[in-house]
Amino acid sequence: MDPVAIAAGWADSIAAGRSRIHVAVRGDRVIGYAGVGPERDPGAPPRTGELYALFVHPDHWGTGAGRALTDAACADLRAADCATVQLWVLEANTRARTFYTRYGFSETADRTFSSLGNLPEIRLIAPLR
Template sequence: MVTIRTMTAADAAAVAEIRVSGWRAAYTGIVPQGYLDAMDPVANAAAHRERLASGAGPVVDAVAEAAGAVVGWACYGPCRDAGRDRPPGTGELYALYVRPELIGTGVGRALWIAALEGLRKLAGHERARVVLWVAKDNARARRFYERAGCRPDGAERSEEYAGTAVPEVRYVLDPLRAP
């Protein structure tokens, strides 16, 4: 059984390990291998602790826990594109990662549903939009979000990793609804 709860500083090391192993599993062949190899879970955990301690902004971190261990992490909050080409009140899923060996077990879906509920609360009403960015070549993630009802909205951008541009596509769920 998976339980979703708010992340605490005590979860930072587990979340960092999930994030780094998730990147290495999802982005091999998409992001330069040197970048993936250089990812440091200790430094990432410190960054999570610092951000949590600062209480910066309305960003929400949630963890999935099973048998007393953190097995997944989601981060969400206000849309970073709101006001540019997204209406105010739009929410954004910034990250969703599951221990690679647990992909396909329902942990990601549980985190997704919890994030949707959290975004509804942030929006203050049941009808809100959610966006998220996915690496264009990350077929597994794209299938996950498409099965959850999200669709590409035509927006694209690139993020640079170790000098390599990685194209991303924006997905939108509109109106926000539980899958």
């Protein structure tokens, strides 16, 4: 992964109004982020949003930062009148899958391959309450 290219992609998407980003900070350091916006799948039901990315630095796992970022992302999508949120997670990422399931997401039968190394991904979905 090229961090400069990833940052440029986020900057372009935010500037174009396609996505929004939430940042977790401890002291003066960014420790994580969540990116959200409209669901990219044209076949998705109306009022569906997408959690494009959730990242927390491993040094801050278990601190509540991931939950706080997911809460902020879901609140953002609710404010945008979304009723449902979807995301894609690497099939092999059992830690993330466990986190999302505990948060209230359910795995679907939908599968794809990641643009990052062509790795298998699973779609998860949750209602926005």
